[in-house]
Amino acid sequence: MDRRFLSVLAISLIFALLVSAAFYQLARAGRSHGNAKQELRDVVVATRPLGVGITLKGSDVHLVKLPSTAFPKGGFARIEDVLDRPVISNILAEEPVLDGRLAAKGSGIGLAPVIPVGMRAVTVRVNDVVGVAGFVLPGMWVDVLVTGRPPESPQMVTTTCLQDILVLSAGTTMQADAKGQAMPSPTVTLLVSPPQAEKLTLASSDGRIQLVLRNSGDQRIEKTPGTELAELYGMHARAVPHEPGPPRAPIHRAAAAPKPAVVAPVSDEIVVFRGTKRTVENLSDKSATEARPQ
Numbered sequence: 001m002d003r004r005f006l007s008v009l010a011i012s013l014i015f016a017l018l019v020s021a022a023f024y025q026l027a028r029a030g031r032s033h034g035n036a037k038q039e040l041r042d043v044v045v046a047t048r049p050l051g052v053g054i055t056l057k058g059s060d061v062h063l064v065k066l067p068s069t070a071f072p073k074g075g076f077a078r079i080e081d082v083l084d085r086p087v088i089s090n091i092l093a094e095e096p097v098l099d100g101r102l103a104a105k106g107s108g109i110g111l112a113p114v115i116p117v118g119m120r121a122v123t124v125r126v127n128d129v130v131g132v133a134g135f136v137l138p139g140m141w142v143d144v145l146v147t148g149r150p151p152e153s154p155q156m157v158t159t160t161c162l163q164d165i166l167v168l169s170a171g172t173t174m175q176a177d178a179k180g181q182a183m184p185s186p187t188v189t190l191l192v193s194p195p196q197a198e199k200l201t202l203a204s205s206d207g208r209i210q211l212v213l214r215n216s217g218d219q220r221i222e223k224t225p226g227t228e229l230a231e232l233y234g235m236h237a238r239a240v241p242h243e244p245g246p247p248r249a250p251i252h253r254a255a256a257a258p259k260p261a262v263v264a265p266v267s268d269e270i271v272v273f274r275g276t277k278r279t280v281e282n283l284s285d286k287s288a289t290e291a292r293p294q
Helices: 003-037 194-206 283-291
Strands: 040-046 061-067 120-125 141-148 157-170 187-192 208-214 269-274 277-282
Touching (some): 120 194, 157 194, 194 208
Antiparallel strands (some): 040 061, 157 187
16 A cells, blocks of 8 residues: 555544544533533522612512522622611612612611711702702702892892702602602702701701702703892893093084175165156266266
């Protein structure tokens, strides 16, 4: 048999063995990876929609099986770990309960667990006008305007005292209703810092406040000078005293030239009536005749 043919055949067999071994290793790794995916773990999920302020009870959660690779970060594997913990962020039905959506156990009930450390919740009384006709709902962001009379100022002034403030609750609720409809809101609770809490309390007691809705994505802080009552009615121009200009120089007008006297022309003729006979005598001719020497 040809020696060259035997060499080619041997090389082909070796190459086929190497390819077969590679495919075998890949298939084995895939089977082991598939077996790992089949490993399931318990995870705590909500049995119903859970709103902010609810303290979790046994009937609010249950366990479901999930692949170990899909176990959520911050999730719980035991129901006992989430009981009696207040909800600080809305949780949907069948959604895994995460540690970041719950307050610490014993932190209180209702609104208290929602307040971050270092912040304060201040409630102000509003009406349909101040509360933007009832459309101020929890989770919205507002500006606070105050209208009053500053010390030693004769005019009323409206100015923006707080900007980009989060609404924690409207009335006694901390979330919108199921249909997202406006709710009666005789009071609104705002999340503020301690200095802002002082300013808001003073504004609500000394003047009249007005809430202004803003876009949740707009976080700009505008610098506004405020608006005075006189400026509202366009009276600033009249309120500024008029400064007299320099005195005008006296104007000397030239005296009008006297009009020449009108002299009636002297006629050289005289009209003489003798009865019904009218005669005209020329005086110039008569004077010339008299002037001739005799």
